[in-house]
Amino acid sequence: MFPTVWAGAALVPVFSAILSTNALIFELPSHAKRTSHNRLAHKVKRAAPVLPIGWAYQGCYTDGVARSLTGPTFNADNMTNDKCVAYCAANKYIYAATEYSRECYCGNSLENGATVATSGCDMMCNGDTTQSCGGGFRISVYKSSATAPPAPSALASYNGWGYQGCLVDSTANRALGVGMGYTGSLTPQKCLDACHGQGYLYAGMEYSVECYCANTLPANAALGNLLDCNMPCAGNSGNDQYFCGSGNRLSFYKYGAAAISQSSSASSTVASSTSSQATDTITTQVVTTTQTTTSAAASVSNAPAANGWTTMGCYTDKVTSRTLAFGQPASAAMTIEKCQATCLAGGFKYAGVEYSVECFCANTLTVGAGPANDGRCKMPCSGDASETCGGADGVNVFFYGVAAGTSSAAGSSASSVATSSPSAAQPATPTNGVVATYNGWTYMNCYVDAVAARTLPVAMGVLGGPAAMTVELCLDACKKNNYPVAGLEYSSECYCGNALPPQIATDGRCKMYCNGAATTICGGPDGLTVYQYGVAAASSLSTTATSSSTVGASSISSSSSNTSTAAASSSSSTTTPASSSSSTSAPASSSSSNTSASVSSSSSTSASESSS
Structure with a gap:
């Protein structure tokens, strides 16, 4: 009997060691914050990605609504670190980072307070379960030894166009009245070519993704501080790094005019510009006060109604099957109103915001889409923290007019997108x-x-x-x-x-x-x-179309319903x-x-x- 008792006592430390070593098996529910997907990532031996020459892993860094890498991005259900690095390298960026299993970000510097994170990069890559692709607001960062391209600036001149400064704009009264379409991601050259191709004298880029043209300027047209036009163009790549306006500001160009000096003081007066047509006399003045870059939309609640949109609530969404099929370019200054204006200008009656920075449009909801009741739509809009812009796999949906089942005294006369x-x-x-x-x-x-x-x-x-x-x-x-x-x-x-x-x-x-x-x-x-x-x-x-990803989605340059009105001109001036x-x-x-x-x-x- 004694040998049996002794043997049992001797096994106690062994069992204790086993329990300690395999503590994950007995993890208490109160500590089970990660999904099984994330926990499994701890148990799998990491495989090093195959990187281009000169690239190396830098570590796990913090991310946020204001992104640590502000260049191009894309999502993929087969994401790996290899794919992300190859994508950023091909676009001439020196930083690449993966996040949340399926997201890839590029840039030339870590921005917005990014710091080394001691934990959090523990989510497996969707395309390779032996690799880690960041986590929730955590990025797995890779860097090239190559030299970073220059910082963005305004494109001074191009094919007869000259940069004239930073022009004040508003959605209610466009300084350049014609919203111009283009293909791919916006660059100044694409906008200037499009405006010139349609015979316009003035051109401007706004909010990184919008292009506008005109042959005349409003009487109250005014230039703002040069530093106000500080948003990089969505199509920037490699050494071509330019600014494309900002919120309510246009990087402003005139055909046939010399470019202004960008090193001059923003308070210097711009000479009056008068055409030979008596009715087209335009004087532009400089606004010397520096203005903060903001969204064109006012700060309102999560369910704005005065502009004709009705809130539908939070809906489920998936990358592989978008609730709203047409993804628009993500924006670091996204607001509900910004997304609604973009969708309305494109002729869509549904708009949705997701993951703080994303905007989607459609004329129908995808079959199978339904309300989400788990609180997933809780992320603040990147352009207005007082608004909610969806969440991970959650989209706040809005309908232009009165949606089916919504009571309204004006229901029979509610505005709707023409079909x-x-x-x-x-x-x-x-x-x-x-x-x-x-x-x-x-x-x-x-x-x-x-x-x-x-x-x-x-x-x-x-x-x-x-x-x-x-x-x-x-x-x-x-x-x-x-x-x-x-x-x-x-x-x-x-x-x-x-x-x-x-x-x-x-x-x-x-x-x-x-x-x-x-x-x-x-x-x-x-x-x-x-x-x-x-x-x-x-x-x-x-109105049913193939679902499009937010990344690589083609841009629609107009953000206001007034962009369908073309600027007419019959001037005999030699400049028009x-x-x-x-x-x-x-x-x-x-x-x-x-x-x-x-x-x-x-x-x-x-x-x-x-x-x-």
């Missing part, structure tokens, strides 16, 4: 010279348009500009920017939208050949040759492109004496119409 009637969606039989179908697009008909009220609101530039316009180039550009409706006008103009125009033209106005294809029809004076994507037979406009008149089926040439800024404009025999 085409079923009767207007019957494809017409193509006539001679009309491209019938192309890569999923179907010719619908010739529709009425007007400069003062564009029926397809987003003017889209194409590679080569108006002189190279073809049906295929226009359709490709609209598709790349997630628009299901496209139209061509006056041989050289391309427009996109989310709904068919309301009125079919029956007078044969769509008879002008494309500038880039002499046997193909590209609309006519006040006439759009319209195509719809995904329509092969009589059908109402489909002149409109041209033609009633023939051949493209009309510009009569402007400014040979470097000419453009064909939609017109009729009775009145000329300037290009937008």
Whole structure:
């Protein structure tokens, strides 16, 4: 008996050691803060990623709503550190970091107070469970030994454009009235090319992702402090590091003007600018007070209603199946109103904010999407901490007008995004010279348009500009920017939208050949040759589209519903492109004496119409 008791006593320290070594097995519920996904990451031996020459792991760092790396980013369900580093290296950045299993961030310096974290980078990479890809507001950081590119600055001059300063703007009264579409991520060159291609004299970039054009300035146009335009362009890459305005500020350019000195004091007076047209006298003054960069939206509650939007609450979301299909560029200054304005300008009736910095739009909710009741929508908006902008896999959804099931005395007259009637969606039989179908697009008909009220609101530039316009180039550009409706006008103009125009033209106005294809029809004076994507037979406009990620989503430059109004100009000044008149089926040439800024404009025999 004694040997048995002795043997049992001898085993007590052994069992104690086993229990201590395997404490995770007996972890108390009160300490089970991590998911099983995260806990498993502790038990798996880490595998070193395969890195390009010169790259090395730097450690675990803190992150926040104001990101530690402010360059391009993307999310992927197969994320690994290798993929993230390769992506940032390809875009000429020297820092790369993974976060939350599936997120990748790039930059050229650690910003916004990033510090070394002693813990938290314990989440497995979605694409390789032997690697750690950061954690909740923790980033696994990698760095290249290469030299960082220069800090951003304003692009001084480009192809005849000169930088004029930082122009004050507002969503209620745009300093440059025409929101311009573009492809890919915004750079100053893309915006300037797009504005020049449509014959505009002034151009400006705002809020990193927006492009605006005009031929005239409002009487109260004023320049702010040069330092106010301090947001890097969304398309910055490598050594091309430029500023694209900021909140309510435009990086402002004029065609044919010399660039100002950016080293001069912000309080220096800008000379008055007067055109030869008596009605177009514009004096711009400098605002010497430095203004804080803010969102265009006022600080309001989480459910703004005065602007026509109704809150729907917090909905579940997934990267693989977005509740709202059309992702917009993430912004370090996101607000609810900013996202709503972007969606409304694009013709969408649903808007949603997520993860502090993300904005999504759609005309329908994805099948299976539903309210989230677990409190996941609790992250403050990056541009206004008093608002809530969703959370991880949670999106705060808003509807323009009165949503189904929402009681309102004005319900019958609530504003809504215009949609085409079923009767207007019957494809017409193509006539001679009309491209019938192309890569999923179907010719619908010739529709009425007007400069003062564009029926397809987003003017889209194409590679080569108006002189190279073809049906295929226009359709490709609209598709790349997630628009299901496209139209061509006056041989050289391309427009996109989310709904068919309301009125079919029956007078044969769509008879002008494309500038880039002499046997193909590209609309006519006040006439759009319209195509719809995904329509092969009589059908109402489909608003269901393939889900798009927030990263790589094409930008829609307008953030206000007033951007569909084009600025018209018939000035004979040598600095303003002149409109041209033609009633023939051949493209009309510009009569402007400014040979470097000419453009064909939609017109009729009775009145000329300037290009937008």
